[in-house]
Amino acid sequence: MTAVDTLVGMTPQKTPQTMKPATAAKKLGVYLEATPAEFREGVVSRDELNALQADPPEWLRDLRRNGPHPRQVVAAKLGVSISGLARGGITDPLTTEQIDAVKADNPEWLQRERATQAEVRKEAARLKNQK
Template identity: 65%
Template sequence: MKPQSAAKKLGILLDAAPEEFRANGITRDEFEALQAEPPAWLAQLRAEGPHPRPVVAAKLGVSNSGLARAGITEPLTTAEIKALLENPPAWLVQERATQAAVRAEKQRVAERERAAARDAE
């Protein structure tokens, strides 16, 4: 597995990983070992960051597009994410509301489809 793929599956920023991880591919067994018993560097990256865009978006409760609209292009650390959550700027409040509306609409559509499927039976 390529280092970039492994980093994505592990939820870490490849540039923040140790050189030995970035330089070499890993086998499926090595990947599973990293997941089962993460080494100290992996546990620290997951806990403190810097985090890749999808992880930042998930922790903030917004979409990747919402981060882009807000101009957040660089990886954020856990401390930076906590600071944003403790004192949310206007863009974060708006993007979280947008994300909540999208989730509610998806749920409404799914419920309507389930009801239609029940009626069809």
């Protein structure tokens, strides 16, 4: 029996799928720079990500509740696109408190971007109904 014969009969060990912390943070909807050092400096397996989603630790619950939030979350909470945030001059992560303050102020750019977003959604729905 040769070494090749031995290898053919063996089942390969599955290596766990891992991702960079930035990818995991995006999937969790949190701002990477606000996560604990051990999260930022390691790699995250698919099983670890699933565990974080199923039973979030206190640091993750706190980040999701209070922020700072990444741009895609800020945009969603304000009801605008990420591009709309940039046009409004918001380029940094915001906390929930800061997002609430922007909503309360309801600046002209926010009203304009929300209207634009509503038009985009309406057009997307119209196109979907045409098909």
